[in-house]
Amino acid sequence: MSGKNEDLISCSVNGKTISVPKNTSAIKAFKIAEQDIAHYCYHPGLSVAGCCRLCMIEIEGNPRTQIACNTMVTEGMKINNQSKQIKEDVQWGLDFHLLNHPLDCPICDQAGECGLQDQYMKFGQYKPDMNQKKVKKAKVVSLGEKIVLDSERCILCSRCVRFTDEVSKTHELGIFNRGDKSEVGTFNGKELNNDYALNTVDICPVGALTSKDFRFKQRVWYLKKAEAICTGCSTGCSIYLDYNEEGFFRVRPKPNEDNNSYWMCDEGRDLYQHLNKEKRLVKVYPSKKVSTSNFAVSSSSSSSSSSSSSSSKKAIKYLKSELENIKDSTKIGVLVTGQYSVEDYKEFFSVLKEKNSINQIYHWFDQKNSKNDFDDLLIRGDKNPNTKGLLEVAKDMSLKVIDSSELKNTASNLEILIVLGPEYKKFFSTIDEKLEYFKQALQVFYFSSVKLDSLDSISNVTQIPLQSLVERGGTYINYKGLKQKLSILPQVIPKILSFSQIAKVLNGEKIQLEPLFLKTQPVKDNQFSFQKN
Amino acid sequence: MKVNRNIKTYFLLSTFSGMKFTFFKMLKNLFNKKKMITLNYPEEKYKYSSRFKGTHVLTVKKDGSLRCTACMLCATNCPAQCIKITADEHKDSSVEKYPISYEIDILRCVYCGFCEEACPVDAIRMGPEWQTPDKNGSKFNYDIRYLAYRPQLKGGVESSLDDKERHSWGI
Numbered sequence A: 001m002s003g004k005n006e007d008l009i010s011c012s013v014n015g016k017t018i019s020v021p022k023n024t025s026a027i028k029a030f031k032i033a034e035q036d037i038a039h040y041c042y043h044p045g046l047s048v049a050g051c052c053r054l055c056m057i058e059i060e061g062n063p064r065t066q067i068a069c070n071t072m073v074t075e076g077m078k079i080n081n082q083s084k085q086i087k088e089d090v091q092w093g094l095d096f097h098l099l100n101h102p103l104d105c106p107i108c109d110q111a112g113e114c115g116l117q118d119q120y121m122k123f124g125q126y127k128p129d130m131n132q133k134k135v136k137k138a139k140v141v142s143l144g145e146k147i148v149l150d151s152e153r154c155i156l157c158s159r160c161v162r163f164t165d166e167v168s169k170t171h172e173l174g175i176f177n178r179g180d181k182s183e184v185g186t187f188n189g190k191e192l193n194n195d196y197a198l199n200t201v202d203i204c205p206v207g208a209l210t211s212k213d214f215r216f217k218q219r220v221w222y223l224k225k226a227e228a229i230c231t232g233c234s235t236g237c238s239i240y241l242d243y244n245e246e247g248f249f250r251v252r253p254k255p256n257e258d259n260n261s262y263w264m265c266d267e268g269r270d271l272y273q274h275l276n277k278e279k280r281l282v283k284v285y286p287s288k289k290v291s292t293s294n295f296a297v298s299s300s301s302s303s304s305s306s307s308s309s310s311s312s313k314k315a316i317k318y319l320k321s322e323l324e325n326i327k328d329s330t331k332i333g334v335l336v337t338g339q340y341s342v343e344d345y346k347e348f349f350s351v352l353k354e355k356n357s358i359n360q361i362y363h364w365f366d367q368k369n370s371k372n373d374f375d376d377l378l379i380r381g382d383k384n385p386n387t388k389g390l391l392e393v394a395k396d397m398s399l400k401v402i403d404s405s406e407l408k409n410t411a412s413n414l415e416i417l418i419v420l421g422p423e424y425k426k427f428f429s430t431i432d433e434k435l436e437y438f439k440q441a442l443q444v445f446y447f448s449s450v451k452l453d454s455l456d457s458i459s460n461v462t463q464i465p466l467q468s469l470v471e472r473g474g475t476y477i478n479y480k481g482l483k484q485k486l487s488i489l490p491q492v493i494p495k496i497l498s499f500s501q502i503a504k505v506l507n508g509e510k511i512q513l514e515p516l517f518l519k520t521q522p523v524k525d526n527q528f529s530f531q532k533n
Numbered sequence B: 001m002k003v004n005r006n007i008k009t010y011f012l013l014s015t016f017s018g019m020k021f022t023f024f025k026m027l028k029n030l031f032n033k034k035k036m037i038t039l040n041y042p043e044e045k046y047k048y049s050s051r052f053k054g055t056h057v058l059t060v061k062k063d064g065s066l067r068c069t070a071c072m073l074c075a076t077n078c079p080a081q082c083i084k085i086t087a088d089e090h091k092d093s094s095v096e097k098y099p100i101s102y103e104i105d106i107l108r109c110v111y112c113g114f115c116e117e118a119c120p121v122d123a124i125r126m127g128p129e130w131q132t133p134d135k136n137g138s139k140f141n142y143d144i145r146y147l148a149y150r151p152q153l154k155g156g157v158e159s160s161l162d163d164k165e166r167h168s169w170g171i
């Protein structure tokens, strides 16, 4: 093959000529050629099972139709799935899947993103030929704390079984019995509770496996998806956040070959809760040493407070005036976690460095896990999504990074301690130990987007709300240096300052607060205008 | 040409011709009450067909519990977006999903009947009641108690579709 890459072979898919790497299955070739092909059991992250018989193709020169997921492409192969024969094959395959399938769509959480529904619209028989009663199986079976199984809806594609065998390697699931009595289930007494169990809910093409957490909360067609990253650990899995006007409802992994492939851990799926109103820090909690009137006094010196100025603006102005009173920069401590984005750090540190000549930061790293812990799949011991980014920014700005345990000795010298707090208490199991240091400092300003109840009892802490992860956006650098940028979503809670606004206030600049509350699409002007004749 | 146009657009003329029409209609109605086409509402009432599509009714099952499975198809189909449903898990696993709250903001409803059409289980119907005025500040957000069990319905309207029957048919 002269002039051709040795590892590439060319083939034609539905008349479209493409070149694919050697050892590519026909179904992958369809994906590469961007041609539709029906399938259930094939999943790019799992081994091939070839049991759903839906991915039928015709190969030129071969009289019989065959499945695409278990056929390897060879040089010059001509594949197509457009013929009448294929359509009939898929129709009948689908009809067999539906023989015993219950009429559950109205109460099934999968409706709207269900493989059966999708394929039925294309290949449905619409006239059932079956005159036997359906085989009834177990419904609403709890498979542990997280997952509910409905055996009637299962089409026995075995994706979930292969997941527990090949990816999580926990082997809880199996397919039991034979024929139309076959059922998915767990082996005696076992529960499907591994750290990655909820991935089976994602890969189940039907509504047989549903997540207890998301069950019946929303219909999926009401949800919009946003791309983000999980901030549960330094892997920083790519995720989809599903949300609507009522809030955030679930987290799903977004396929990303460079990072998390098709999976994410179950812990990270709680991320959405921290973005909703209930768990958020919605207003300033002033420390008991300063009354709110202090904020007002300090702000009156600058511009007169307009109606849009929020209490958090006042609190930051107060922080600014307090910082100005301290001449010795060693009396100011800055304690940061790796939970914020590169842009956030840059903005925040540069103003502190410029105005208050700060030249060191305390790095708050959860002590319980060592940085190098890794479970060989995704979960890492470093529970911060952006430790690398933080250290990089500190190096660029030539700030000295001190471990936070040093605070034990230095906290009592500090007049002001500024904390960029941990966002998720679940991952920061040692939070409460750290809070002991806070009591020794004269004043603590705690920035966080999530409400931390244990702070309320400490009298010298002022809590200032931050925008949440997806409201701030920014770049996060994961354990291996992969940079991921977050998209910015509408604000859930109004009048919370962004990092750049905080930096501006600290810098003495004026800011304009926009009253943002779940920005909706601008309504188009009514274009219709009546014209006589 | 210009003068003509001005006369045409001179409002007073049309006003008078309108008043003339009204006046003769009034005289006609005064002397021939039977031929009058309007009703003296509320003293006189029109009798609509019993199939009139008025205020919604949520149907019930044989045991009197709500038929609705909280599938949200009505809420999805509603052009006025005035249906709000909160679903929850039912203790009885054969029911599985049911609404813990079902509200229709009746002031926003346009009585199109799309909800009725969308429902897969005959759980919502448009009933024959059409007089639903109320005082300022009263509750126009109809909830389950009103939609399914208001006194006029005498214990609830039974749905034509029962899950138990469906299961016994094997579908």
Ligand code: SF4
Pocket (backbone or CB within 6 Å): A101, A102, A103, A104, A105, A106, A108, A109, A110, A111, A112, A114, A115, A116, A117, A153, A206, A207, A208
């Ligand atoms: S799995 Fe799909 S087809 Fe089956 S009940 Fe659920 S939504 Fe309907």
Ligand code: SF4
Pocket (backbone or CB within 6 Å): A153, A154, A155, A156, A157, A158, A159, A160, A161, A184, A200, A203, A204, A205, A206, A208, A209
């Ligand atoms: S439960 Fe879902 S993923 Fe598992 S075999 Fe059945 S259909 Fe496939």
Ligand code: SF4
Pocket (backbone or CB within 6 Å): B074, B077, B078, B079, B080, B081, B082, B083, B104, B108, B109, B110, B111, B112, B113, B114, B115, B116
């Ligand atoms: S009648 Fe129409 S507008 Fe009223 S609730 Fe039903 S779907 Fe909505």
Ligand code: SF4
Pocket (backbone or CB within 6 Å): A106, B067, B068, B069, B070, B071, B072, B073, B074, B075, B085, B115, B118, B119, B120, B121, B122, B123, B124
């Ligand atoms: S009334 Fe019918 S369409 Fe509406 S949620 Fe209930 S079952 Fe679904």
Ligand code: FES
Pocket (backbone or CB within 6 Å): A038, A039, A040, A041, A042, A049, A050, A051, A052, A053, A054, A055, A067, A068, A069, A070
């Ligand atoms: S996808 Fe090929 S047989 Fe299921």
